Amino acid sequence: MRPTPRTSLLHLIYFSRLNLSADPSARSQQMDDLARQCQKKNEFHVITSFLFVDQNFAVQVIEGERNALIETFNRINVDPRHRDVKIVEWREIAKRDFGQSFALSVRGPVNDALYAKANLLPTFQRGTPKAAGILSLAQQLQAESLSRQGGDPMLV
Numbered sequence: 001m002r003p004t005p006r007t008s009l010l011h012l013i014y015f016s017r018l019n020l021s022a023d024p025s026a027r028s029q030q031m032d033d034l035a036r037q038c039q040k041k042n043e044f045h046v047i048t049s050f051l052f053v054d055q056n057f058a059v060q061v062i063e064g065e066r067n068a069l070i071e072t073f074n075r076i077n078v079d080p081r082h083r084d085v086k087i088v089e090w091r092e093i094a095k096r097d098f099g100q101s102f103a104l105s106v107r108g109p110v111n112d113a114l115y116a117k118a119n120l121l122p123t124f125q126r127g128t129p130k131a132a133g134i135l136s137l138a139q140q141l142q143a144e145s146l147s148r149q150g151g152d153p154m155l156v
């Protein structure tokens with residue numbers, strides 16, 4: 001039998017609808033501000049995460065120790081920069097899947113093939129996305145972004 005861990009590692013997957021500007025340059029500035037703020041917070045709380053944005057949907061996997069994760073999600077849940085925040089899955093995990101405190105992927109020409117293949121948009125529109133599909137796309141986007149940067153995955 002494996003020893004029981006002293007603290008538990010969990011992930012939480014949610015999706016929401018962004019309330020950001022329709023103007024591309026204002027929106028990109030808002031995303032930059034959000035990313036800077038989230039990265040700092042997550043580093044402090046030893047949270048790793050991956051956020052992807054497809055049209056107006058934000059989808060995020062956050063990983064960390066139970067209390068840090070709950071605290072973080074409570075802040076996310078009341079943030080006016082998005083609405084209709086819905087948890088897809090919340091469970092214990094054996095290890096982290098993501099290496100950065102805050103990684104962000106916005107659907108665009110460089111990664112469109114992966115988004116198109118996963119075809120999750122209709123499931124967000126219906127309100128019934130599956131955790132496994134989200135996790136798989138986020139992992140592929142992470143790998144694709146690391147290979148474009150020529151780096152090795154640095155998993156915690």
Ligand SMILES: Cc1cc2nc3c(=O)[nH]c(=O)nc-3n(C[C@H](O)[C@H](O)[C@H](O)COP(=O)(O)O)c2cc1C
Pocket residue numbers: 034037038041042049051058060062072075076077078079081082102
């Ligand atoms: C789509 C989205 C994702 C976010 N992700 C995180 C996150 O990973 N970690 C985090 O601390 N805050 C995240 N936030 C920001 C929080 O909602 C909040 O603004 C931030 O933690 C600062 O909280 P404070 O002003 O109470 O200090 C996110 C917000 C949005 C809209």
